[in-house]
Amino acid sequence: MIDTASDIAADIAARRRSATDTIEATLARIERDNPKLNAFTAVTGARARARAAAIDAAIAAGKPAGPLAGVPFAVKNLIDIAGLQTLAGSRINRDHPPADTDATVVSRLEAAGAILVGALNMGEYAYDFTGENCHYDPARNPHDHTRMTGGSSGGSGGAVAGGLVPLALGSDTNGSIRVPSSFCGIFGLKPTYGRLSRAGSFPFVSSLDHLGPLARSTRDLALAYDAMQGPDSGDPACADRPAEPASLSLEQGTARLRIARAGGYFRGGASDEALAALDTVAAALGAEREVEVPEAARARAAAYVITASEGAALHLDRLRQRAEDFDPDVRDRLIAGALIPAVAVMQAHKFRRWYRDAVLRLFDHVDAILAPATPCVAPAIGQKTFVLNGTDVPLRPNIGVYTQPISFIGLPVVAVPVPPPRGMPIAVQIIAPPWREDIALRIAQELEAAGIATAPLPPN
């Protein structure tokens, strides 16, 4: 069992092990296992070794080590790393100059003592739920190498689930942290829209883009999340509100929380595995009440339209000049998105106002809502369709049916893995009101303490 980030940080701070030994072991594990998983697209070994030596020296000098002292982490390759090209999963961005500076989230994790060890594979330009990539080959699911990791943060899911790093960062526009968390069986946090700075990350859909952590435990999510909080003038959407640490309240329990499960739309189409995981979580929390998220299907449709259109606008020049250089699965969706009438996009933005107000009223009566994260367990790499609501539908556009209505209005979500006794893992979404990541994390912690939510390493 690989250690969690919090175990590593505690050991290093107490001098039970060194940051240098930790990094050497991590780099060796990446070298050994990454050829099977294809999670990393770059390894920053020299930088990591220098950083580890500096942390060991600081600890030897009696200086504070930081809450993530010596914790190895890696980031989806749409997040800037000084000196590396920010690929965003594309071939085209290989022609970009290297980033001058690290993204805000990288700087903040390192300020807390964490050590960057590399950049991670992803679906091209984040328009993806599979983890496949024709330029860099697919990230592979550590629980079954023939299956998808989910995407678009596929390398982030694979690297954490495979034990290469205890902590990774991903982005989530429509589900790209929560889908890999589900398919790979790990914990993922998509914070409130505007909570974490996106400065220094390659965009996709401005009004939907979030960054967040993936890890093997709730505490690791909270530690990383706390370290990354705070205003940042580099991201116009980043909220001007002080950090609200969630780590301190993790153990407060759920006895006073009103927890319901989402019915209606969130039941339709879910596989037996998805519903079984939801039942297990709801039973453990005593969540007997069911609530209807109003117009969830329409919210998902609106998120889809905004994404397709805004993504196409972002890439229009590249589609004109270098269409042949895109991943075909992404290119064809982007060209289609360029042809969506603008009036429909405006209506989707207006509908979001109505939907936001309607969903927030639900939180007058409940503190958290449970829903499936994905309709099924990880499909096979290369699979193009799957059965949803009894119909064979294209896979890429439909894996996010349960995640899209939630990120559409920026609600914070923790995806908790609920592995069955046998077979592939799957996750459940714990959805909280805006700015209440602490509630979702408390619930996740309770499920983890009860042994319901867990992220075991796959057998070798």
Add this chain to the structure above:
Amino acid sequence: MTNEDDDLQRFIEAGARLLGLTVRPEWRDAIRLHLSISLQHTKTVSEFPLPDETDPASIFSA
């Protein structure tokens, strides 16, 4: 192809040309499929009645 497919195909060809996009013949089926899905979603969104005064919830702060 159905009449709707024909309409979509002509729309794609004309729209792509006007936007300065090249669509190779082997890309057409996938683009038509994805545009068809998107237009179904636009219909779902547009059918919802909203007051004229509803502000769009995109991002802005003065």
